Amino acid sequence: MKRLSVHDLKPEDRLRLEFDTVFDQQAALEKQLEPFLQALEEHADEWMPDVVNGKRQRKYSRPSFWKALEERRDGNTSGLGLYRTRWPALDMSLSLWFPPLPPKLGIFINVKPLSFFALAERCHDFIEMVRAWASHYPVTHAMAYSSDDMILAGAPNFGRDDETEYRDGFDRIYEVCWLNVFGPKLVETVGRERMLSTPAHRVEELPNGSVLLVTWPTAADFASKEARLAQARAHAHLRPDLDFDTLVRSLQERSALLAPVQPRFHPDLAPLLSRVVDRAASHQRQRRIAELNAWHPPEPEEWRPADSALPPDVADVERAREHYRTLAEHLVALLHSEVPSVFAATPESLTDADFYFWREDFPKSRPRQALDAHAVPAIGAYLGEVLVRHLGGQWIPRQKLQEAQVLVGDRVWLPFLRAQRSMTSRQALLDYSLTLLFRSAERHRG
Template structure:
């Protein structure tokens, strides 16, 4: 049964719920959890899981849930995953902890894309689900919000070191998100009257003393100026030590950071830069697009006019060309698992190679001697082979690799020099990409 692998899909903003409640370990597990799944089934509008995963995957049903939980039960904990086989994507995890650990029901829900929660009615059902869970399984704090904005806010540590954050948890109102459940202890610390008078779209006291606060009707609308005003009012109200104007300015800056930026990348490297952007954290992506829109790679200098080409100085040119093919195979051997296209030796595979070296930070991670002795020759030979195969290039062998040329039209190119320059730093992999050199050679082949 194939599910949508949430984190393998296109990176875009999504809604995340973090919920850590308590349950009664003395009650039979099926009885204790049945209300949880009944509420999920009633309220998961358009994103209901259809797969349960324990030791193996099964079609969603209560029987499948109990079986999966039993499969995953350990001495102190158990966890199962719930997913979808069709859009929108869902990554949901239910974890249970048992004595001698504190009895906890830990739920994480991620639904992609965030735009699923544009409709007010769907958001209302989501809020009702969290409300019912928080009423049945008391929480100290729970929240649901855009992941991108959540990251900009510094959650979950909010500037604290990890040890302090784990120890203290959400011990004061560090941030107000789209949906919040403040547990009784936090409510008393802030002041129950103050919490219940929070200026927000919905404020409700729950039977166990927790308070539900929802700042805006829709989760997807969190970045609008009206929603930011509501968020700032709620936060400044719950934290009177904060300045409202400062809070609002910070929220507006976050909205500006997340505002969509149209990519206008240099055409020779647009395919590569698109890959780079896709690998950047969601909350930094628009800023990265704006940065790369104004960045221009240097014009390739690794060429000579054809009439200035260095003549071959090897005794057996064919043997030298076979050696270049052999070196190119080294690159295939190095990258084929993560870059299957490397077998094809196409212009597109050059981009995949550029990206993989950049993504894995080869110049930073690996020893310089090994890079120059192994990776650079393989990279240069591979580039040369693509010039030969796709642009009708001709190898001009030389004893020194840095002098080896590939003649394409009225220019001869120096693929090993290009590879050497590219592999200096992570940034130079973009500045001196194989992709760009190929595109420029393509334009000058006739």
Template sequence: MKVLEPRDLKEEDSLRLDFKGAFDSRALESELEPFVQALEEYADGWMPDVVGGKRQRKYSRRSFWKTLEEQRDGNSTSIGLYRTQWPALDMSLWLWLPPRTPELDVAIKVEPLSFFTETERCRKFVEMVRAWASRYPVSHASAHSVADRRLADAPNFGRDMQTAIRDGFDKIYEVSWLNVFGPKLVEAVGRERMLSTPAWRVEELPNGSVLLVTWPTAADFTSQEARQAQARAHAHLRPDLDFSTVLRTLQERSATLAPVQPRFPPDLAPLLSRVVDRFPFHERPRKIAEFNAWQPPEPDEWLPLSDALPPDVDDPERVLSSYRLLAEHLVAMVHSDVPSLFKQTPESLTDLDFYFWREDFPNTRLRHVLDEHVVPAVGAYLGQVLVEHLGGQWLPRQKLGEAQVRVGQRVWWPMIRARRYLRSRQSLLDFSLSHLFCSAERHRS
């Protein structure tokens, strides 16, 4: 079974639930029955259909229990729950067992967040969490946008990692779309104050916890109304905070997440669209704006045909064969990651640009290896694409760095381009192979 993973999709924002509750480990199956029952009843449209452990199985009660048993290792056991169809689900369940304090640890990520635009679907999600929190007492649980959580620096909230691990969610650092505050937090705030919080839903649970939902739907958390509701709840629970300041911070986060329309330089749009998609969702609008304002230098690795260096080799065919071998060497080096290199097309140049950028090739490989082996191979490959697709002609030279490719009334220097290209990660964009090809294509007549 092929589970649908976030990397199979263009990454979007997700809804994430973090839930850690206490449970009685003496009768595991009967104790977890309410957990499974609530999941099956309320997972509206995102119900897992795959159980993952030592092997993947189609979801069923039987496979759920069987995998938990197989995964048991001393004082813990865990399983993964996934989907094979949209929306994507990444759900994990960890059970900590004696001699450790028994704990049920659940993390759910459903992508995309836009799946939770319907009030009824969100209501069912809330009911599921309510059922779990009523049966498995928590100190704190929350569900919210992954992108907004990152902007809020959750779960550290400005603290160093060691302090955050030590103290946990010991006060109201943030109010999420959905919250469960355990009895200790409720008493710290004051039960009366907690229950009078201005929010869409506030409910005291039988075990003393309080369920608080700021807004009917999760997906529109950046709307002005939803942000005001979030700010009102936070300022109410933390009287030391100023409502206007809290709201302004939330609005700034909304502005950071606001979509930006790409207006990339046309030659580089296919490459930059892929580069942008590699950034976390909450950083993507800013990167799109940066690339919209960025202009790469116009390729200048060329001379008028009248100024070209004439061929100076005794056996041109042997030298041309060496260029082809260098290009084949590049294909051999990275074809498993960039299979399109076999085709030697303009699109393969874009694929190569993206691959080198993704892998940060200039900074993750030895410099002498790059200079001695990769630069010549990249230059030869670029030259071969100019020859194959623009009717170019190699002008071979004794010095490899002086090799030129004639296209129309210009000669291009692919080896010089390759040397500039592989200086740094930024230079892979500034001196991309695909940009030079597009420039040569425009000037070939």
């Protein structure tokens, strides 16, 4: 039973719920958690967990839920994870604190992708679930929101230092999210009458004095112009000391940072850059695409005209070529477990190697001496071998590796020099990629 992790999906926004409350430590735990389970099972529907994780994974059921909590009991705490095996991905956790710790029940939900909540019916069910929990469990503040948007908003500090945030928590209205539950203390701070008159999609006073506030019918389009205006109106109403136009501008700036950007990458490097983008956090993804759209790698300079090629200066040309093949095999030995395609020595394997070196930040994460002594010679030889095998190239050996050339058409290429330049920084791995040199040689082979 393989659970689907939120990390298994491409970088996308997710809906996140934070719900911290307390429970009666003297009462039976089953009775305390019954409202939680009942509301989850009644309203989760298409994102309902089907895996419960204690010390091991089990198919979700009430008995497996209680078994997992029992297994994970460790002194004064317990908790478990709830997941799904199918789309949408779910990463949900429940945590409990027992005496002598203060009584705490924490519920965290991440459902990915956020676009799953584009339907009003799904959002309504989610709201009803939170309403049921908030009606039974007292909260200071609970919220459901776009994970990306809250990162841009600076949550949970909202401009405060860590010490202040830890001390004060959410002691005033720092942000109005898509879904909010304001506890009685926050309600009184704002004023109950003002809170209940907030212009929003839904405002409801709960039996325990909390107020449920939802700004917009659906969570997925939180960044639309209309949803942002609704969010700003609610925030300005709850915080009359804040300027409405300033709130709108700030929200629109966040929306602009998250707006989809169509990739228009350098055609030779599109497969590589697409993978680079996929490593960016989802809230940074669109900015990264825009940056790479505007970036143009320098044309490879590691070549000279064939009629200017340096002649071989080694005693045994064939033996030197065999040495290059051996060096290339060193790279295969180094990368084969992480980059299996290196066995094939194809243009595609060059891209795979480029990405691996970039992902690992090879120039920074490996000792400089090891790079110069072992990695650069192996990479240069491997690049040269791909030129030989796929472009009909021919090695022209030299005693100095950086001077070794591969003749392709009317140019000779310097693969060891390219490898050395690529290994100077993480950005250099893109500026001087192996892929781009190969594609340039391919175009110029005549």
